[in-house]
Amino acid sequence: METRLRAVLPDQQLIRLYEQMVLSREFEESCAEQYTKGHITGFLHLYSGQEAVAVGATAGLHKDDYILSAYREHAQAIVRGADPKRVMAELFGKSTGICKGKGGSMHLFDPSLNFMGGYAIVGGQFPIACGLAFSAKYRGEDRLAACFFGDGAVNQGTFHEGLNWARLWELPVLFVCENNFYGIGTEVHRSSAIPDIHKRTCGYDIPSEKVDGMDVLAVYAAVKRAAEWVREQSRPYLIEAVTYRFRGHSMADPAKYRSAAEHEVWKARDPIPAFSKRLLEEGIVTQPQLDAILEKARAKVNEAVTFAEESPWPEDGAVWEDIYV
């Protein structure tokens, strides 16, 4: 039996989770459109389908906790509080972007939100998360580093180096694997000797668990519990959130390696309608309220697109800026 939502969080917060998932989805679908129009160029990896992970996990963390992620990180940044206008402007390559147009889709960053970056080298974020956790511990700060990564990243040396290091130095790192079953076109059982990713921490004496990554509340509850444990113990922990991306790896990928049937099974588990259904069933929202949330999200995204379109390009002189202090 499903837990009753109200037993976990008050109504307002439940609605907030829903709003964030809807905003994330609308943002990503708008990005796809802007990419097709040629306004967004380069690599574009969309998050549609995985929203429950970013939204549930972020809600389970403190604002002081660091978040690091890979290159599929728009939603993570926005849910953490990044202004969609400035994120969209970044994707457009405009000077008003969150990284002044120097980062792009894969390198969002906002230290004022403790959002410590999107990294495009698979596995690059593990050591950095350990370093941030070390600095927090050294300085006596009550915060952890939440490190998001994909199922493909667990085969990098940095994953294993990072797990070993975090356990050895007793660092407050919460590892969150978003297992969407694919690293580009390679399914997890073709790349990982143990496809149950959470089991891979046993060699490092790091506790771990698997959670339904299509269930925002399940992710929230697991992350909240784990984060408290990490903070109290000053020890690492790993959560494997099982999820699915509805689009190809990037906009360049037609995802021919997946069957339509498989896709349908996961589409039927779309975290957004799954959650709205429960919100309705428990009488937490009404249909008109849900419609209004969608409208509001769309308006916000449209506003972001307009802002990005109207923003100026970086000056030529910017190429020499911000390299050295």
Added chain:
Amino acid sequence: MSEMTYRDALNLALKEEMRRDPSVVTFGEDVALYEGSFKVTRGLLAEFGEERVKDTPISENTIVGVAVGAAMGGLRPVAELMTVNFALLAMDQIVDHMAKIRSMFGGQTFLPMVVRMPGGGGSQLGAQHSQSLETYFMHCPGLRVVYPAFPADAKGLLKSAIRDNNPVIFLEHELLYNSKGEVPDDPEFLVSFGRANVVKEGTDVTIVAYARMTVLALQAAAELEQAGISCEVVDLRTLNPLDTETMIASARKTGRAVVVEECWRTAGLGGDLAHRIHEACFETLLAPVKRVAGLDVPMPYSRKIEKLCIPQPESIVAAVKEVLHGN
């Protein structure tokens, strides 16, 4: 002033900076209990304790990455890689992260970190332990690259590196650790980046060098002096920022230049330096700039033939004579 070795000067710089600033921490393979494979971190664990002086697993990429994260979090980490050769395992964190984070995140953060690495050849350690990779780092924008030749510079540059808010690759030459020199006692003695040092004045030929190559260049210059040839020796001290002005002013004055590098010749940093001199001094040069460089081979073990692969004072002498008199 006190006379001390290059090793002790580095050690003193670490101690002084750790005393001065509690956000300075140091870690690496065998740096704490074992006190460093070259003993540069001797006495640090005893003075500063386990919190600030830490042994790490043999995970070079993660050593650098942890320093990156710690720097982003507000510390001033000084990471040690046991030798520069192992930096190749850390090139992802060095080139893709340490060098790029500030720029690709739009200047919203900075990395006040140092990665120290002993390096260079000449100790019969074989192909995998004798490399000179300074060009690799110098090639990559976003890094500072420091390579001292003398104990005083070792101290002053390391202190500057630790206080600098940019990520610094700090190279130390293994064959210089026991070399001695006068070192200022002042704990505020710093050597600024981007200022080459004219370590010997002369009139006939400029020799541009760095680290151990500067020491060899001085030996060559002393020998040439006997033959009535006056060399000016420019020690670059930092490869990034590069003080082209001092190097070019000297070449302009003497009209001839020899560039000495320990790394492989092909696409080595000496080609870049020589080009800069040619471009700036073409009109006034009396001869094309000569390069003295490491041979383009994986380093052999046998000391008889290893010597052939690394610039020697004799090869510098020969190059100076060539720029003076032609082949």
